[in-house]
Amino acid sequence: MEEEKLSSVAKRFTASSIQKLSLIAQQCNAINLAEGFPDFPAPLTLKDAAISAINSDFNQYRHVQGICDELASIAKKTHGLDVNPLTDIAICCGQTEAFAAAVFSVINPGDEVIIFDPSFDTYANVVSIAGGVPVYVTLDPPQWTLDPNKLLKSFTHRTKALVLNSPHNPTGKVFSKDELDTIAGACCANDCLAITDEVYEYVTFGNAKHVSLATLPGMHSRAIITSSLSKTFSVTGWRVGWAIAPAYIASAMRNIHARIVDSAPAPFQEAALIALRSPPEYFESLRRDYEAKRDFIIKLLVDIGFQVQFEPQGSFFLFAELPKNCSLTDVDCVEELIKRAGVVAVPGCGFFRTNSSKDKRVEEDRSYQKRYIRFAFCKSDATLTSAAQKLNETNFEFLKMQ
Structure with a gap:
């Protein structure tokens, strides 16, 4: 009965898959490679400026x-x-x-x-x-x-x-x-x-x-x-x-x-x-650091069986594809990653809209939309190393299920 008081707009929206998975990561103490937030400190000069502004009322x-x-x-x-x-x-x-x-x-x-x-x-x-x-x-x-x-x-x-x-x-x-x-x-x-x-x-x-x-x-x-x-x-x-x-x-x-x-x-x-007003050196260092993190997670995921046919050219996400012989969906695989390795990522299907579109202009096959998983690599070296350790200690036979 209470929901009847909600607007039609409010009824259309629930917590996103990323929000839900981040909550799971907190509850089971899993490593969060789902949410796109850096888990390392902001630049010290920036923090000092904010503190100074607060102290200046x-x-x-x-x-x-x-x-x-x-x-x-x-x-x-x-x-x-x-x-x-x-x-x-x-x-x-x-x-x-x-x-x-x-x-x-x-x-x-x-x-x-x-x-x-x-x-x-x-x-x-x-x-x-x-x-x-x-x-x-x-x-x-x-x-x-x-x-x-x-x-x-x-x-x-x-x-x-x-x-x-x-x-x-x-x-x-x-x-x-x-x-x-x-x-x-x-x-x-x-x-x-x-x-x-x-x-x-x-x-x-x-x-x-x-x-x-x-x-x-x-x-x-x-x-x-x-x-x-x-x-x-x-x-x-x-x-x-x-x-x-x-x-x-x-x-x-x-x-x-x-x-x-x-x-x-x-x-x-x-x-x-x-x-x-940050100098050019800051942005160049940012690029170098993220490129190193990108290369680290690509090698990690390829070594355990994922396909990476497209290396990210920018941002801090990797859209990795399930192995060709894997019959699991992206959702199934994410659940297995949480249960077996304690690592949380995001099923790719949450980023696609044409799989449920009623638009008659949409005609192509959409089976690939359940074969991708997004991993966020905007994490500290310690977090990425911990994720690598957990994943390397996991038996990934489930990725080969047919």
Whole structure:
């Protein structure tokens, strides 16, 4: 009876699989390779800046214009974008809120929003809350390539926006320049907005380089960039994020933000200024450290039987495939990992949406969607070493079940 008092929106949502698995990890003292949060300290200078702000009584509602000035400077220096810090930026409580504010600012009920599949489930959920209609374009495994024809066929007269996350969660893909050109061309040809999630922009490996979609011809006036401190500075709990957007959209986002949360945490905004002024050496060290962690977990999983046909080009996730002769599903395998090794990961099926889509444009075989598991390697060397020890001591005959 009590549930009848809930809204129709609230009834559609339950705890995510990642939240549930993280709770299991806590309850059974398992090693958490499911949730994408670094379990090592944030930079000392950043922590000192936050402590100093707290000691200086930055306790009230606050909008730190200096963050906007710094973001505009970085956008110019890094991407060549002309950004007005007074009009084109919205400071939010993390990238998640920035993304939601962007969607709520531009999507009306019935508007279609293109989302690449697989994807982080927040995108589709927020679009649905706004009354929009997610339309999925599959990325083709094992390299997770974008088929231009699939993308172009997904546009209709109802298409309002496209969501792009690069570097990509869960696959670790960095969209190529050709793929970005295709996306930009399609957006311009169809008068479509683009909402980007660029939280992993500084975590790329080898020759892969992050290119913001907003820098491509015709896109600066139709792109909404969202990002945050969380991943780059190991402060996922501080909740300081932002959006860079055309002035009329940024203004709408600020108004929505003010009516939901009012302002991002004041002392952490002060610390954000220190973070954004970090020298190039910090970002290079970040890349090197994560690349080493990536290589470590690839070797670990390959040695115990998983397939890694695609090495992550960015982010801090590995989307590993079950062995060819394994008849278990991803969910079954994750349960076995918890029971036998005390290690928690995320079944890949939770990142796919087209396996349950009623969209008649979805026609391809989807059996591969139950064969991937996401492992987060944004963990301390001690955590990864402990995980390796547990996994190496486990009998993985169950991976060979036919």
